[in-house]
Amino acid sequence: MKLITRNTDYALRAACYIAAQRQRTVSVPELVNKLRIPRQFLRKILQVLNQHNILLSHKGTGGGFILARPADKIFLLDLIRIFQGGLKINKCMFKKSPCPNVKSCALRKRIIKIEEFAYSQFKRVTLSVLMKASKKANVK
Amino acid sequence: MKLITRNTDYALRAACYIAAQRQRTVSVPELVNKLRIPRQFLRKILQVLNQHNILLSHKGTGGGFILARPADKIFLLDLIRIFQGGLKINKCMFKKSPCPNVKSCALRKRIIKIEEFAYSQFKRVTLSVLMKASKKANVK
């Protein structure tokens, strides 16, 4: 079971890379070269990020993408929502038995709790947080 | 994204039903009739539950399945492990950048936390807990 799909993963990596370039626009060829993400797939992803106002795009020669807002205002949760339609961890399984539509069901409760927890965790991860982690790694 | 697959769901329902019958063996035809789970799929699932010592099977006329141990000793987490190979929520995505193999990565930390939390929640759900919930529902 995956919490994060490859869509989201690639989006996150690309956004991180772009964030690190400050206000310089970054093109797909550059991203492909640095991140080794399949070109067409990456393009599709970046287009979606643009549509959702995570990135701004610039067409034409010398064009590319930049962040639409500061790196500490872009949350992993945003990307998950975009590419995975939110977590929507689970509609309850037991459609009929044993719990028809009980508020008190233990299973339902747990699932909701897990979902809320996952949200709260992913809300704390921003691009800038991830970039810091990566900096430390490179410095080591 | 599903925390619980249909395998596990069906297994849980079937096990709950069987648990409610005490020591009476319950056959596939009966389960199909009551739970409306596709017959062959259910059979496969029950066979797996038998192999993993959640259920005991009894062949021949009048045969069927009973719980291999008390309902409060059968955990949802067991079933998830069996049918979904544990939660194994996520091996880290960023294979290279931005965090090569850093202990301190924010994302990794979150993912591990979520995984642990999910485990702890599912460990608390037993067949008997679910049966209680369902009882309440039916009484209401």
Next chain:
DNA sequence: TGTAATGATACCATAATAGTATCATTTGTC
């Protein structure tokens, strides 16, 4: 006006999940 970029969109491939079919084996009953 040519070229380097993205926009839009339709299509294909792979893998995970869900479900089916079939034959073999065991066991109770007449």
Next chain:
DNA sequence: GACAAATGATACTATTATGGTATCATTACA
């Protein structure tokens, strides 16, 4: 012992979600 009613084992198919590709249109700079 024969038959029927159950499970055991296993191989196959179908559906869906994910991952990935290809192509043509549009924009913008030089």
